[in-house]
Amino acid sequence: MPNDEGLRATGVTVRLGGLTAVDGVGLEAPPGTVTGLVGTGGAGKTTLLDVITGLRRPAVGTVHLDGADLTSCAAHERARHGMARTFQRPEAFGSLTVQENVLVAAELHTARQRRRRDARRSAAILADSLLERVGITAYAGRRAGTVPMGVARLMELARALAAEPRLLLLDEPWAGLPVPTARSLECLLRDLAAEGLAVLFTENDLDLVMGVCDVLYVLDAGKVISHGPPARVRSDPRVRRLRPGRAERLS
Numbered sequence: 001m002p003n004d005e006g007l008r009a010t011g012v013t014v015r016l017g018g019l020t021a022v023d024g025v026g027l028e029a030p031p032g033t034v035t036g037l038v039g040t041g042g043a044g045k046t047t048l049l050d051v052i053t054g055l056r057r058p059a060v061g062t063v064h065l066d067g068a069d070l071t072s073c074a075a076h077e078r079a080r081h082g083m084a085r086t087f088q089r090p091e092a093f094g095s096l097t098v099q100e101n102v103l104v105a106a107e108l109h110t111a112r113q114r115r116r117r118d119a120r121r122s123a124a125i126l127a128d129s130l131l132e133r134v135g136i137t138a139y140a141g142r143r144a145g146t147v148p149m150g151v152a153r154l155m156e157l158a159r160a161l162a163a164e165p166r167l168l169l170l171d172e173p174w175a176g177l178p179v180p181t182a183r184s185l186e187c188l189l190r191d192l193a194a195e196g197l198a199v200l201f202t203e204n205d206l207d208l209v210m211g212v213c214d215v216l217y218v219l220d221a222g223k224v225i226s227h228g229p230p231a232r233v234r235s236d237p238r239v240r241r242l243r244p245g246r247a248e249r250l251s
């Protein structure tokens with residue numbers, strides 16, 4: 001039955017060769033909240049995002065969005081159900097401008113909505129407003145292949161938002177961003193959640209994201225070892241054991 005519970009993944013297990021990369025993970029990302037998925041390199045974060053977005057089939061487990069079972073759906077079908085994602089390495093049309101890159105995504109979305117008559121115009125308006133929203137209007141005319149990594153990341157975010165998703169998944173969105181831009185991104189994610197989006201991001205450094213999320217999941221060797229409000233998770237002994245050298249600062 002359709003509902004508005006957002007993302008619910010249950011019992012997700014992924015085996016890659018002899019390795020269990022994700023091991024019985026359950027995770028929820030409700031609308032109106034920012035959910036963080038934190039873990040050291042190799043913990044299984046990207047693999048879990050791949051399962052959620054349909055790029056990888058789990059050995060076991062289910063993925064629901066707003067009550068719809070998407071476990072057997074292909075990636076493009078999940079996108080139609082309202083999922084949008086950014087990647088660790090931004091994927092762009094390097095020879096197009098930043099504005100054109102966002103426009104392509106906006107045109108796809110407006111065409112899908114069958115607003116064909118004014119699709120081009122409304123796509124252009126949407127693209128320009130998104131460039132402004134993520135703060136990269138100044139780069140609109142630059143070729144995407146020539147912009148700094150931070151701008152490329154924000155451009156990818158604008159492309160994801162062009163689909164007007166209900167669930168936004170971001171794989172290490174802060175990597176390569178200068179501090180002021182990172183702060184703006186935090187504010188933007190909070191604003192998007194306040195508008196009703198379910199936001200789920202991955203990150204390696206728990207300290208970096210303490211103030212951004214409502215709920216944190218900590219993944220270690222493919223398993224969720226702690227989840228809940230950030231302050232509670234940070235003081236969880238199982239999490240503190242993962243963070244040698246930081247215990248004093250946190251106590």
Ligand SMILES: Nc1ncnc2c1ncn2[C@@H]1O[C@H](COP(=O)(O)OP(=O)(O)OP(=O)(O)O)[C@@H](O)[C@H]1O
Nearest residue numbers: 016017021039040041042043044045046047048204
């Ligand atoms: N295609 C693959 N084949 C075999 N093993 C893989 C493959 N992709 C990932 N792995 C392994 O699965 C585990 C989880 O990897 P994953 O990339 O999901 O972790 P992560 O938490 O996203 O790491 P990072 O923060 O470095 O991106 C790691 O041990 C990784 O080496």
